[in-house]
Amino acid sequence: MAPEMTTLKGQPLNRTAVDTLMRRRFFYTPTADIYGGVAGFYDFGPPGCALQANIVETWRKHFVLEEDMLEVDSPMITPFPVLKTSGHVERFCDFVAKDSENGEILRADHVVEEVLEARLKGDKEARGQKVEAAAEDGAADKKKKKKVKGKVEAIKLDDAVVQEYTEILAKIDNYDGPGLSELFEKYDIRNPNTGNKFKMPVYEQNLMFDVTIGGARLPAYLRPETAQGQFLNFSKLLEFNQQKMPFASAQIGKSGRNEIAPRSGLLRVREFLMAEIEHYVDPESGKKHTRFHEVEDVKINLLDGKVQLEGKTETTAITIGEGVRTGVIDNETVGYFMARIQLFMLRLGLDPAKIRFREHMENEMAHYARYCVDCELLTSYGWIECVGCADRSAYDLSCHTKATGVPLVVRETRQEPLTITEYVAETTKAKFGPRFKQDGKAVQSAIDQLTEEVKEKLSLELKDNGKITIAVPGVGDGKVELTSDLIKIEQQTRTEHTREFIPNVIEPSFGIGRIFYSLCEQVFWTREGAEERAVLSFPPAIAPTKVLLVPLSSNPDFKPMIAELTKKLRKHHLSSRVDDSGASIGKRYSRNDELGTPFGITVDFQSLKDNTITLRDRDSTDQVRATQDEILEALVKLVHGTETWSQVYERLPKFEGQELE
Incomplete structure (x- = not known):
C-alpha cells in the first residue's frame, strides 16, 4: 500500500478538497458536463490551459532545446497497417x-x-x-x-x-x-x-479507438502513442541531421486510449497529451551517452524489479552513476534520461520524496520493450506512472522496414575497410523457380534464415552427397530436398567499406495530464487562520498567472497606474490579472492563492504620490515596497529563477500591512 499522502506543509491531504478547488476555479471540468459528461474526458479552463502550457514549455526547454532534439508533428489518426506492423492491433490490450x-x-x-x-x-x-x-x-x-x-x-x-x-x-x-x-x-x-x-x-x-478514413472507409485508429509518427520519418530525420548519430526526435501531441471504466480523474483518461522522445543510438556503442558524466551524481529513489518480485516495495536511494556501474540501471543512455527526468520533475516543483523510479517486471513489459523503468509520482491514489523510460531496441524500425521494404537504417563509412569471410547460399534461379513454383518464396526465406554454422555444415553435406535437406514450415511435410543443381553453398570473402545498421531506440514518454494532476496535489496546502484557505504553491515559472494586480479600492485614480503596470508586465512576458472587486485585499489575495498566483502587486494612494508599489509573496505573505522599475526587475528575476524571494526580501525595503480581510 502507498504511504499516506500529505500536503506541502505536512497536513493530511483531502483529495476531495483538491478536486473541488480545481473544478470550482475551472482548472478542468468534465467534457459535455451540461449533458451529464462522459467518463474519461475533461476540458481545461483558463488556469488549466495556462498551467499545461507552462509544463509543456518547460519540457520543451528542458529536453528539446537542451538536447538539440528534432521535433515533429504527425496526425492523431494512424492507418491500420502502421499499428498492425507495430504490434498494437494484437497486443495493445488490458x-x-x-x-x-x-x-x-x-x-x-x-x-x-x-x-x-x-x-x-x-x-x-x-x-x-x-x-x-x-x-x-x-x-x-x-x-x-x-x-x-x-x-x-x-x-x-x-x-x-x-x-x-x-x-x-x-x-x-x-x-x-x-x-x-x-x-x-x-x-x-x-x-x-x-x-x-x-x-x-x-x-x-x-485499448485503441478504431475509426475509418474517407468514402472508402479505410480502417485506422486514433494513435495510442506519438512514437510511430517519429519512427516512420526516421530516414528524413537522419538526413535532416546530416546523417549524424546519435540523435533524438520529439513530439508533443494528443493520443487516445479507450480505457476500461476510467476513474481517478485526470490520472486515467481516454484522450490525453503526451510528450515523447525517441533517442536513436548505435547498438554497438554499448548505449553510452556522451553527457552521462554531467548527471551521474543525480540521486533517485529506485524500486528494483527483483524487490517487487519478492513482494516488497522498499526503494533504494542511489545515484545514477552507481546504478549504471552496478547494472541495476540497464545502460548509460537510460540512466542519463532517468536523471534528466528527475531534474525536470524537481524543476516543476515536485517533492523529491514523492518521486520514485520503478523497474518493470518481465511480464508487464510492453511488447516492444526489452527494458523499462517508470517515473512514478505519489498521489492520493497511490504511486502513479507519469513517465515511462523504455529501451525499445530496434523493434519498431525493424518491423516497419520489413513491412514496407523501405530500409530505415543508418549507413556510415568505415574508418578501416572490413574483410568478411562467410558462407553464401545461392540458388540457380532458372531451375529454382520452376521446381518450387508457389512455394519458392517460403523455401528462399528458409534458406536466407540459415545461420553461418548451419551453412558451413550443409556446404560439406552438399559437396559429399550432392543434396541437402532443410526445414521449410508449411511446405509438404515441412522438409525440402535441394540438389546441387538448385543451390550452391560456398565460402566467399568480401570487403565492406560502409556499415549498415538499424539503430536502437531509448524512449522517455511523458503523460502531461498525470504530471499536471500530481503536481496540483503535491503543491496544495491550506493556510490556517480564522478559516482554512487553500493555496497552490506552483513555482513562479509554472504558475498559470504570475502576478495579481490589486488596486486598494475602486477609486478611478488607480486605473492609469494599473494599466501602465499591465503593459509593462506584458512587455516582459509576465502574465497578470487585475482584481478590482469590492472584496477586501486579503480576500482578493486569497482567491488568487487558490489559483497559484505567486506574486501580488498592490497600488495604493502612496503609489500615486511617489510611484512606489508593494510586492507580496504568495507562500510567506511577506511584502516589500519599492519603485515600479525595482519591483518589475525583481519579478523578472523571480520568474526566470535567477533570484529567490528570500533574496528579494533581503535587499528591498520590507512593508507591513494591507493583508486585510
Missing part, C-alpha cells in the same frame, strides 16, 4: 473481467488492487478497534466487525493473509491473464460496485 450478472466490464488488475487494499484497510481499522476494546473490557482476543467509511469493512485478517495481500499488491503489474484469473478464484474477488462474482477467465481487450 486484461478485463466481466460482472457475471450485470455485464459491467472492469480492468482486472485494478479490481484486485481495489479489493485487496480495501481488505487491508479494514484490517487496520479492526486492529485499531481491538486495541480500544481491550482497554475497555479486556476482550483482547475477541474478533470484532464494524462498518467503516465507504466499502471498507473493519475485520481482522490473519497475519499470513496480510503478508500475502501485501506481496500480491507489490507485484500486481507482473500478473498475466491466467495469474489474474487465479487471484480472482483464490481470493474470491468480487465486483466492488455490486458484490457480484466475475465471469472467468479474465480476457484481453484492445
Whole structure:
C-alpha cells in the first residue's frame, strides 16, 4: 500500500478538497458536463490551459532545446497497417473481467488492487478497534466487525493473509491473464460496485479507438502513442541531421486510449497529451551517452524489479552513476534520461520524496520493450506512472522496414575497410523457380534464415552427397530436398567499406495530464487562520498567472497606474490579472492563492504620490515596497529563477500591512 499522502506543509491531504478547488476555479471540468459528461474526458479552463502550457514549455526547454532534439508533428489518426506492423492491433490490450450478472466490464488488475487494499484497510481499522476494546473490557482476543467509511469493512485478517495481500499488491503489474484469473478464484474477488462474482477467465481487450478514413472507409485508429509518427520519418530525420548519430526526435501531441471504466480523474483518461522522445543510438556503442558524466551524481529513489518480485516495495536511494556501474540501471543512455527526468520533475516543483523510479517486471513489459523503468509520482491514489523510460531496441524500425521494404537504417563509412569471410547460399534461379513454383518464396526465406554454422555444415553435406535437406514450415511435410543443381553453398570473402545498421531506440514518454494532476496535489496546502484557505504553491515559472494586480479600492485614480503596470508586465512576458472587486485585499489575495498566483502587486494612494508599489509573496505573505522599475526587475528575476524571494526580501525595503480581510 502507498504511504499516506500529505500536503506541502505536512497536513493530511483531502483529495476531495483538491478536486473541488480545481473544478470550482475551472482548472478542468468534465467534457459535455451540461449533458451529464462522459467518463474519461475533461476540458481545461483558463488556469488549466495556462498551467499545461507552462509544463509543456518547460519540457520543451528542458529536453528539446537542451538536447538539440528534432521535433515533429504527425496526425492523431494512424492507418491500420502502421499499428498492425507495430504490434498494437494484437497486443495493445488490458486484461478485463466481466460482472457475471450485470455485464459491467472492469480492468482486472485494478479490481484486485481495489479489493485487496480495501481488505487491508479494514484490517487496520479492526486492529485499531481491538486495541480500544481491550482497554475497555479486556476482550483482547475477541474478533470484532464494524462498518467503516465507504466499502471498507473493519475485520481482522490473519497475519499470513496480510503478508500475502501485501506481496500480491507489490507485484500486481507482473500478473498475466491466467495469474489474474487465479487471484480472482483464490481470493474470491468480487465486483466492488455490486458484490457480484466475475465471469472467468479474465480476457484481453484492445485499448485503441478504431475509426475509418474517407468514402472508402479505410480502417485506422486514433494513435495510442506519438512514437510511430517519429519512427516512420526516421530516414528524413537522419538526413535532416546530416546523417549524424546519435540523435533524438520529439513530439508533443494528443493520443487516445479507450480505457476500461476510467476513474481517478485526470490520472486515467481516454484522450490525453503526451510528450515523447525517441533517442536513436548505435547498438554497438554499448548505449553510452556522451553527457552521462554531467548527471551521474543525480540521486533517485529506485524500486528494483527483483524487490517487487519478492513482494516488497522498499526503494533504494542511489545515484545514477552507481546504478549504471552496478547494472541495476540497464545502460548509460537510460540512466542519463532517468536523471534528466528527475531534474525536470524537481524543476516543476515536485517533492523529491514523492518521486520514485520503478523497474518493470518481465511480464508487464510492453511488447516492444526489452527494458523499462517508470517515473512514478505519489498521489492520493497511490504511486502513479507519469513517465515511462523504455529501451525499445530496434523493434519498431525493424518491423516497419520489413513491412514496407523501405530500409530505415543508418549507413556510415568505415574508418578501416572490413574483410568478411562467410558462407553464401545461392540458388540457380532458372531451375529454382520452376521446381518450387508457389512455394519458392517460403523455401528462399528458409534458406536466407540459415545461420553461418548451419551453412558451413550443409556446404560439406552438399559437396559429399550432392543434396541437402532443410526445414521449410508449411511446405509438404515441412522438409525440402535441394540438389546441387538448385543451390550452391560456398565460402566467399568480401570487403565492406560502409556499415549498415538499424539503430536502437531509448524512449522517455511523458503523460502531461498525470504530471499536471500530481503536481496540483503535491503543491496544495491550506493556510490556517480564522478559516482554512487553500493555496497552490506552483513555482513562479509554472504558475498559470504570475502576478495579481490589486488596486486598494475602486477609486478611478488607480486605473492609469494599473494599466501602465499591465503593459509593462506584458512587455516582459509576465502574465497578470487585475482584481478590482469590492472584496477586501486579503480576500482578493486569497482567491488568487487558490489559483497559484505567486506574486501580488498592490497600488495604493502612496503609489500615486511617489510611484512606489508593494510586492507580496504568495507562500510567506511577506511584502516589500519599492519603485515600479525595482519591483518589475525583481519579478523578472523571480520568474526566470535567477533570484529567490528570500533574496528579494533581503535587499528591498520590507512593508507591513494591507493583508486585510
